[in-house]
Amino acid sequence: MRFSDFSFAFPAILSAIMLTAILGPGGVNSILAIGLYNIPVFARLTRGSANSIWTREFVMAARASGKGRFRITFEHILPNILSIIIVQATILFAIAILAEAALSYLGLGTQPPEPSWGRMLNEAQTLMFLDPMQAIYPGIAIAIAVFGLNLLGDGLRDVLDPRLSRKR
Amino acid sequence: MSLLNVKDLSVILSTSEGPARAVRNLNFHLNRGETLGIVGESGCGKSxxxxxLMGLLPEQSETVGEIKFDGQNLLEKSDADMCQIRGNRLAMIFQEPMTSLNPVHTVGHQIMEPLRLHRNMSDNDARSETLRLLDRVGIPNPKELVDNYPHQxxxxxxxxxxxxIALSCQPDILIADEPTTALDVTIQDQILELIQTLVREEGMSLxxxxxxxxxxxxxxxxxxxxYGGSAVETGQTAQIFDELIHPYTQGLFAAMPKLGRARGGRLVTIPGTVPDLISLPSGCTFTDRCPLATDICRNTPPPAVEVKANHFAACHHIDEARNRKTEELFS
Incomplete structure (x- = not known):
């Protein structure tokens, strides 16, 4: 948790730039950089919501029926926070796409010949006035992907939460 | 020998203001098939x-004394050993049925859990046993209900x-912590009757x-x-209802609203509030609210005196308390 506090002190994108600068640009390195800096977000979210579930009465009831900590964690805590984690994952997925686009735009992400929306935006920049669609298409692609992932998160939450789902 | 023997049980909770003695030198025993009622107002240490007993106290607490269950001291057991006992030989029902079930699992799943855990039943066996249990606790349509979620x-x-769930492994002792407080009165009666019947038929202690x-x-x-974490009066139910001795017990009875009392009259209360568990008085904990209190009460903890066979009261002024009418003490 101390480590996560440390990483929260720096903006994620700045840290990712720092890491790719150290490790060198490239697809794998940018995945690593973005991934590593998203871990604390999950750690904090999981810990926070798990702690609040641990204080609930049904956990006490589960302990009273003889379950150990490990079983309770997986059978009672995890299913209750899974929807929160999944929703957060889809949102962070969207943010990660944006981050990768930003890294590639700066030339730190995926290297040619592998394609990347961020680099396409970068390359279209010089042709902005000759052929604006070159920049608009990857832009639209990024927007749709991000928006779609957010919708997916909402949809998943509705399906996973028994209190919100209705028998259809 | 009794099934459960609790000797000098004390629970000390560490709070930010200092150690709070939630239970102090509690002694009681329970035989197989017997039922014991623990009464007291909120914050007196019942729960x-x-x-x-279940070994489920918060981590920032210390338990001293002895809890002998079937010849073994539960306080010396490891958590893993306690997991074998909890739900299997000691079961507990909680106050809040609304929140005591996990919202993400079906009811059937939650009843099957202890069966699989303690009795190693296969899924099929556990399911048919679950249906039997649901029928036993008076659920009219077990087959439909078994796959429902708690919110339904x-x-x-x-x-x-x-x-x-508590009944599933046929425990020796069932602990019901205010099982009907959160329910409305008509349901209360049904639930208590159900617990009574099941306890009698299964030969459990309650x-x-x-x-x-x-x-x-x-x-x-x-x-x-x-009261204040310790036992002030113990005895057979009939005996105690026959003659109330401890001033606190008398106060509890006087505070019960009675039918037929003149309208507009004030309800009887015990003056004051429950003592702060962090700074308990050195003598009798009831001193500050007791109409009979004298100097000795303030400084010396009262011994438990056997008033009649197996009827104990912890008070310095037993004779006086016996001779005064409850109405006089609290009016």
């Missing part, structure tokens, strides 16, 4: 005593499910915790009255 059930039904004297009087063989 803490129950959680201590009413409060009474959920408490029945909780009872089914520890019923309540602040409701009516509930206790109808459902128990023995009573333990708790």
């Amino acid at each position: 803490m005593a129950a959680l201590a 059930l009413s409060g009474g039904q959920r408490q029945r499910v909780m009872i089914a 520890i019923l915790i309540s602040h409701d004297l009516g509930v206790i009087s109808e459902n128990t063989d023995n009573i333990l009255v708790m």
